[in-house]
Amino acid sequence: MTELSAPPHQTELRASGAPALRRAAELLRAGDLVAFATETVYGLGADATRDSAVAKIFAAKNRPTFNPLISHVADLETAEELVIFDARSRAIAEAFWPGPLTLVLPRRINSPVSLLCSAGLDSLAVRLPAKASAREMLRAFGGPVAAPSANRSGRVSPTTAAHVLEELTGRVALIVDDGPCAVGLESTVLSLVGEHPVLLRPGGLANEVLEEKLGRRLAQARADAPLASPGMLSSHYAPRLPVRLNVARPRADDAYLAFGPVSAAQRRALAALPAEAQWNLSPTGQLEEAAAQLFAALRRLDLPNRHSLAVAPIPEVGLGQAINDRLRRAAAPRG
Ligand code: TXA
Ligand code: MG
Numbered sequence: 001m002t003e004l005s006a007p008p009h010q011t012e013l014r015a016s017g018a019p020a021l022r023r024a025a026e027l028l029r030a031g032d033l034v035a036f037a038t039e040t041v042y043g044l045g046a047d048a049t050r051d052s053a054v055a056k057i058f059a060a061k062n063r064p065t066f067n068p069l070i071s072h073v074a075d076l077e078t079a080e081e082l083v084i085f086d087a088r089s090r091a092i093a094e095a096f097w098p099g100p101l102t103l104v105l106p107r108r109i110n111s112p113v114s115l116l117c118s119a120g121l122d123s124l125a126v127r128l129p130a131k132a133s134a135r136e137m138l139r140a141f142g143g144p145v146a147a148p149s150a151n152r153s154g155r156v157s158p159t160t161a162a163h164v165l166e167e168l169t170g171r172v173a174l175i176v177d178d179g180p181c182a183v184g185l186e187s188t189v190l191s192l193v194g195e196h197p198v199l200l201r202p203g204g205l206a207n208e209v210l211e212e213k214l215g216r217r218l219a220q221a222r223a224d225a226p227l228a229s230p231g232m233l234s235s236h237y238a239p240r241l242p243v244r245l246n247v248a249r250p251r252a253d254d255a256y257l258a259f260g261p262v263s264a265a266q267r268r269a270l271a272a273l274p275a276e277a278q279w280n281l282s283p284t285g286q287l288e289e290a291a292a293q294l295f296a297a298l299r300r301l302d303l304p305n306r307h308s309l310a311v312a313p314i315p316e317v318g319l320g321q322a323i324n325d326r327l328r329r330a331a332a333p334r335g
Contacts, residue, residue, distance in 0.1 A: 009033075011169050013161065016133045016178035025140035027173050028053075033060055035150040035164045036137055037178035038129040040100045040186050040204050041157040041295070042164050043072065043147030044172060045137075054116040054146050060171040063153040068119035069146040070102050070187075071126050074138035079126045082111045082144060089192045095213050098130040100183050100204025104191040117146050123193050133178045149186060150175075156237050156330075159184050159295045166299075184292035185322045191221075202322040204291070237295075239302035239309055243331035247310035250278075254310040255301040260285035277306055287319040294323055298330065 014020035016037065024034045024045075031053040034045045044060060046053035048071045058065050073079045076093055083105035085093065093103060107113070107124045118124050126144075129135065138145055149157035151167045158164045161177035168175075188203035190210065199207060199218040211218055241255065249265060250256035252272040258280040262270065270278055279297045281290035301309050311327055314320050 012174045032173040035175040039131045042150040044150040045145040045147040048144040048146035054114045069117040071144040097128040100187040102127040102187040206318045237330040241309040246313045253307040255306040257311045259312045291319045
């Protein structure tokens with residue numbers, strides 16, 4: 001794909017607070033890009049109703065335009081103006097919003113959101129984030145904000161303002177720093193367009209919790225399903241180092257991402273690695289803690305003097321499913 005040219009910007013970095021959030025709303029109204037914290041990852045926001053503003057997101061990220069965007073809203077009423085809810089989707093929204101869940105629903109014919117956000121589909125993704133500063137910004141702006149994760153397309157999602165600076169300096173007008181993201185994985189994306197709910201992306205809300213509320217097992221979108229969730233390209237979240245999964249004992253030239261209590265055999269293997277080349281996502285084996293650490297750890301361990309990044313096995317339950325999904329993409333052959 002050819003690199004779209006993004007106009008150069010002075011990137012402002014401000015600590016979150018009323019003045020920064022007011023400034024963010026003002027820039028959004030002017031059609032500029034603003035990076036902001038949510039409970040999942042940092043988003044790269046633009047006025048979702050303005051084609052020219054939404055187009056800047058694709059240019060800044062070098063994101064393929066067939067990949068649709070999530071519209072972020074301050075309340076359920078705003079979401080109702082964009083998409084069509086029925087009893088089932090309203091019950092799901094009421095149960096899990098605000099929070100790390102994105103709903104894909106039929107677009108309203110008169111939806112004010114730019115068609116670029118739907119990327120040719122007749123659905124639209126909507127999300128009501130839980131992070132207080134994000135909601136304050138959305139309220140101050142007064143409309144839907146289109147926002148993908150604030151990274152270059154194909155790279156690891158940012159969970160701190162410093163990560164956003166690494167990714168998008170010169171490509172975004174303002175970064176509002178509101179500390180590290182508590183969840184650390186992107187939202188779960190659930191399609192309620194058809195008769196049966198379909199999980200398009202595992203994420204910050206565990207599948208089991210959703211299934212409990214839906215009263216049924218969730219169908220998982222097949223990775224090769226045409227346009228099901230176009231963002232789920234198989235190679236994504238890619239560090240520069242090649243990634244090896246389910247490695248119980250690292251080699252001496254690896255960087256190692258551990259999880260849970262370390263065995264005696266592992267301890268001996270780890271003794272051969274420099275301290276900066278190892279990181280434990282959660283020494284006590286807690287998946288929530290591991291999720292919150294994952295993307296920062298992938299960045300930190302992507303060291304030029306290592307041959308590969310080896311990752312310990314992570315249980316495929318709860319948030320472990322979303323963690324393993326991201327790790328499989330990080331390890332996928334590079335396109
Ligand atoms: O946690 C999150 O969801 C973050 C924060 C910033 O809210 N956003 C985020 O956006 O992860 P993005 O663009 O990086 O991922 C959105 C995913 C992509 O896989 C995209 O293809 C899918 O949602 N998506 C968006 N609209 C869709 C639609 N109408 N139908 C199917 N999939 C859709
Ligand atoms: Mg993303």
